[in-house]
Amino acid sequence: MPMKEDDFADWYLDIVEKAGLSDKRYPIKGMNVWTPYGWKIMRQIDGYIREEFDATDHDEVCFPLLIPETQFAKEKEHIKGFDEEVYWVTHAGKNELDERLVVRPTSETAMYPMFSLWVRSHQDLPLKVYQIVNTFRYETKQTRPFIRVREIHFFESHTCHETCEKAQDQIEEDIQILARIAKKICLPYTLLIRTEWDKFPGAHYTVGIDTSMPNGRTLQMGSIHHYRTNFSVPYDIEYENETGEHLPVHQTTFGMSERLVGALIGVHGDDKGLVMPPGIAPIQAVIIPIISKKSAEEVSAECARILRLLKGAGIRAKLDDRDARPGSKYYDWEIKGVPVRLEVGARDLENGVVSFYRRDTEEKGTISAEDIVPGVRMLLDVISESMMAKANEVQKSRIQDIDSAENIPQDKILRFGWCGCEDCGHKFEDTYGFKILGTPYHPEPYQGSCIICGKPVDKPAYAAHTM
């Protein structure tokens, strides 16, 4: 059941604070401090992103944060889209700058003048780079940790290709990369081609990556764009082909932000707190010793042994040997969403087992102490699969077909017929109060008629309230 808006806001902020993800008391709106546990999660995700891009022949780069105004203004649509939400650097020390500098809201305009120098011949193509950096956008609406912030941690990949088709192939590769990343985080998502009036400023087309949050709204986690030559022409990124012709490159970008963290809170969290997917959990298994006077030494020794084994096997394990009651430790690690808890007490020693608790389903059981490594490994796999399956179920149940304005559920993603024309699109958004997310990137069978004009259509459109 979707949560009410206020309940969601309280619940979400509570988890962010209690799990130690972020401290929002920093005195600038929308700029929060990544606290250690939250940052570990983000780094875990970043690490996986690096792995994926490196494995697909992208090179990591790091561009300057500041962009000269003239460079920023070269692509007209682009600057119009960001005009209202960029930060400007206008002074250096006591001097006013001759040319103002933009604090990057995204890096197209920082990178492309350099691409113009780097790309000369078809042998330089494809050019595939990415960076993991922070960007800045002056949000005026209400901010919320990870979901709506003014300083945004994200990755962006930028590619240049000889032809439109080769750029399109890149988008297919991006979609594969996305699929693998999403699986790691156990996040379901939809790929929808955004409407003309909602695409990225300057893009030929935009694919939005959305997921559904517990308040019934959708959260856009990132996007993939095909630019064609929209940027390469104004930024003069040309290559010489085999026959000596000079042609503009075709470009793509792919980016996802710290909203992934917001999404995983929303998608997996429950009333006990965060639930971390094993793939990116900073701590995959926490060991709690159950000390009693008689067995203190034996229990400690066994815990140390298990910790050593798990770590040796590459499992991110932690021993919680604080001087506190077991119960209070349980609560601490449940809020943080640690997937597996292992308990070792006198009783377990006697039976040659280790007790476990699964965070996602709250099931308890035992693993033979001898098989602790394969046992934990299998548990983590099972948890990943079951979290993914459950999240997919929920996402599916959030989608509802409609064919008229009657009985519109406010907390669902609507699927309906739309002829695709801008007029009907705007009419739909105005009368229904929903935002059109777009049409499926991967074709899906559909027979219906435009909900506004009645024209028959063979592909659906999706709409939702957005975060």
Place this chain on the structure above:
RNA sequence: GGGCCUGUGGGUUAGCUUGGUAUACUUGCAGCUUUGGGAGCUGUUGACUCCGGUUCAAAUCCGGGCAGGCCCA
């Protein structure tokens, strides 16, 4: 751009109308004790957003700044 509201230990908060010793819970720290779902006891650290005004006296009243939140365009 216009309007409204709010700032009290690390967190949550009482007190503000009617000016006078700042309340409680939680957290932190130390000791004792305890450990299979937030134990207990004792001791202890820690706050009135800032600047100015009124007053014998300001967390409290007034003005301004800063920060945050909400509503409207």
